Amino acid sequence: MPQPKQSSLSLRTYLAVGGLITIATIAYYWSLEKPLAGVTSPPSVPVHVAQVQQRDMPVMIPVIGSVRSLHSVEVRTQVDGLLLELPVNEGQLVKAGDLLARIDDRAIVAALEQAKAQQAVAQAQLTAANVDLQRYRALGELKAISGQTLDQQIALVAQLRATVQSHQASVAANQVQLSYTQIRSPVTGRVGIRNVHEGSYVQSNDAQALFSVIQLDPISIEAALPQARLAQLQALAARLEQSPAPMLAYSNHGGALLGEGHVALIDNRITDTTGTLRIKGNFANSQGLLWPDQSVVVKVHAETLPNALVIPQRALRQGAKGSFVWLIKEGKALPYPVQVTYSDAEIAVVEGIQAGDTVVADGYSRLRPQIGVRIVEKNDSGVPPVAKGGA
Known part of the structure; x- marks a missing residue:
């Protein structure tokens, strides 16, 4: 009887294992098919x-440039003397011809008056000599005087005429010196910081200037481009005669626009030490945003695509x-x-x-x-x- 029990147990075991395998197989294929049935496209980005x-x-070429004044003047005295007056203030805008400084002129005025007096004396002597010369010519025609006397009078007149011319030159020289005692602005611009004050004794050979006057409007910007840009710049130079090439000045890369100008000049040679070609542009600067010797970013309009x-x-x-x-x-x-x-x-x-x-x-x-x-x-x-x- 034990033998039938073992057979029955083995049969049940085989059936159980077969059922598990069948369930596992169904579950496996179901797991493969379920994602496919529920697949969705990835979300939109x-x-x-x-x-x-x-x-x-x-096409704009960016380059670092430096602001340059078209007229920058170091005001110096051309005569020695006491500085009596500085009628302009530091930072003041002045026009060409405005009085900037006045130097004591009394010694020069005295020398001028003396030269004028000497000129008057010489002129009177020349006038008298000319009258005598006319008489001597008349007497000479009558053979009343010797030819030597007439020749001496002619020489005297020539000498006095040269003396008059010498005194005239002395008067002119003193007038020039007198004009130097009033220093007037040669340009329209802004006055810089003073290096001297009223009451100082100034000399023409002083190493330090009285102050400076710098033109701010219009103003220029100089920049140096690498020689690799030479072909573009040559084409640009050829177009400058027909139409100006725009230039834009910015405070820095991506910074504020400081001014709009145009290319005024492309240098006539490449700097051999740096391998760069200099260009210069002129800018209107009525608002004073561009300042002399300021570093700016310049964009040069080289061409148009x-x-x-x-x-x-x-x-x-x-x-x-x-x-x-x-x-x-x-x-x-x-x-x-x-x-x-x-x-x-x-x-x-x-x-x-x-x-x-x-x-x-x-x-x-x-x-x-x-x-x-x-x-x-x-x-x-x-x-x-x-x-x-x-x-």
Whole structure:
């Protein structure tokens, strides 16, 4: 009888194991099919976008420049004497011809009067000698005097005429010296800090000037560009005769606009020690934002790219194969290669896309090819407008 029990137990064991295997198999396939039935597309990525613009784009060359006054004058005395008066204040705006300083002129006035008196004496002697000469000529024709006497009188007249001319020169020299006692401004500008005060004794050989007068409006900016820009600058120089090239001056990179001017001159040679080419621009400066010897960032309008495709600089991305943009097509993002022909801090000029295309300007960190996007904000241009006279 033990044998049938063992057979019955083995049968039940096999049935139980087979049932477990069947359940496990069903559960396995059910687990594979359930996710497929419930698969959903990944959530759309929120992005900011901009449209590709087509427009004429000015190419601006940024460079560090220095502000230079067109007229900077160190005011010095040309005569020795006591400084009697300084009728202008430090920092005052003066016009050309305004009185800046007055020096004691009494000694020069006295010398001038003495020279005038000596000139008058010599002139009287010359007049008398000329009268005598006329008499001697008449007597000479009558053979009443010797030829030697007539010749001596002619020589005396010539000598006195030279004496008169000498005294005239002395008078003129003293008048010039007298004019130096009143120092007038040669330019319109601003008075600097004084180095002397009323009552000081000044001399023409003093190492230190009285003060300076510097013209502020108009004003110039000088900058040095690398010789790699020579071709652009040569083309720019050829266009200067037809139309001025705009220049913009900023306080720093990305800073406030200080002035708008134009290129006045491109130097005639490259500096061999630095390998740079100097340029100079003139700026109106009625508000006084540009100050002599100030360092500024200058942008020079070198050329204009016609019908350029423009996108925001932030839309441009870099990959292993070069530059690309995320292009929006049918609600999905696609990486699209582009060629960059010009760029600055705000915009990029590219090739390879079309005007009106929509590109991602921000929010591309979670993008991958063919992923859906949700436009959060759309800027029709996404590109800052061209500034007056440049970009």
